[in-house]
Amino acid sequence: ETGVTQSPTHLIKTRGQQVTLRCSSQSGHNTVSWYQQALGQGPQFIFQYYREEENGRGNFPPRFSGLQFPNYSSELNVNALELDDSALYLCASSTRTFSSTPLHFGNGTRLTVT
Amino acid sequence: SQQGEEDPQALSIQEGENATMNCSYKTSINNLQWYRQNSGRGLVHLILIRSNEREKHSGRLRVTLDTSKKSSSLLITASRAADTASYFCATDADGWSGGGADGLTFGKGTHLIIQP
Numbered sequence A: 001e002t003g004v005t006q007s008p009t010h011l012i013k014t015r016g017q018q019v020t021l022r023c024s025s026q027s028g029h030n031t032v033s034w035y036q037q038a039l040g041q042g043p044q045f046i047f048q049y050y051r052e053e054e055n056g057r058g059n060f061p062p063r064f065s066g067l068q069f070p071n072y073s074s075e076l077n078v079n080a081l082e083l084d085d086s087a088l089y090l091c092a093s094s095t096r097t098f099s100s101t102p103l104h105f106g107n108g109t110r111l112t113v114t
Numbered sequence B: 001s002q003q004g005e006e007d008p009q010a011l012s013i014q015e016g017e018n019a020t021m022n023c024s025y026k027t028s029i030n031n032l033q034w035y036r037q038n039s040g041r042g043l044v045h046l047i048l049i050r051s052n053e054r055e056k057h058s059g060r061l062r063v064t065l066d067t068s069k070k071s072s073s074l075l076i077t078a079s080r081a082a083d084t085a086s087y088f089c090a091t092d093a094d095g096w097s098g099g100g101a102d103g104l105t106f107g108k109g110t111h112l113i114i115q116p
Helices: B097-102
Strands: A005-007 A010-013 A019-024 A031-037 A044-050 A053-057 A064-068 A074-078 A087-094 A109-113 B005-007 B010-014 B019-024 B031-037 B043-050 B055-058 B061-066 B071-076 B085-092 B110-115
Touching: A005 A087, A010 A019, A019 A087, A019 A109, A031 A074, A044 A064, A044 B097, A053 B097, A074 A087, B005 B085, B010 B019, B019 B110, B031 B061, B031 B071, B043 B055, B043 B061, B043 B071, B071 B085
Parallel strands: A010 A109, B010 B110
Antiparallel strands: A005 A019, A019 A074, A031 A044, A031 A087, A044 A053, A064 A074, A087 A109, B005 B019, B019 B071, B031 B043, B031 B085, B055 B061, B061 B071, B085 B110
16 A cells, blocks of 8 residues: 655745645545645645545635646645745545545645745 | 644653643534644544544543533553654544545644653
8 A cells, every 4th residue: 555645855945936746645545635734833724635626725825726636646836935835735645435534644845935 | 723722732751651632622523633743744643533432542542532621632651752743633523534625623733752
């Protein structure tokens, strides 16, 4: 069983630039969620994708966007980067059922905006 | 915004002792989950307790849930150096796997240090 993998592990960008983060879901999982974790804080929900469509969204502006591909891998895109976007970005996969099941997280991408 | 609040923010104990962490939340939930995070890496799921359950055990972990007080506790017995990590509670109001359209709502975490 392959776990959730994210790339790159670290990234440094300049304010105003755009960034794309990538995630491969755990095999057998059809739902992917993205979270932002600022230093010293808990993860905050950005959005969730199921069947290649956005299934739900947290309190994040439209410059945060995503994609899910037919193989269930996913991308998180952030435009017009701001200094406050510096954080650990976590991808998590699950199987969509009406049954309380946990999330399986990747090790994250550490984004630094200067 | 963060719904859960863990208490204490930091906890340092000797190896072999028990560690207790508490979590309070604000709105009604379908289930509550506990996760562990080592040194800014990914989160690892520890245990899930549904709103109709009061207590759950998994190995050295014991979780309680009091929905009337909107609180939960995580007890780690016979702590080990490898238990050093940050621990987060996360609430799921939706019931769909992984928090559904609303995602999971995490607290700020308790940083646990186990001293050898």
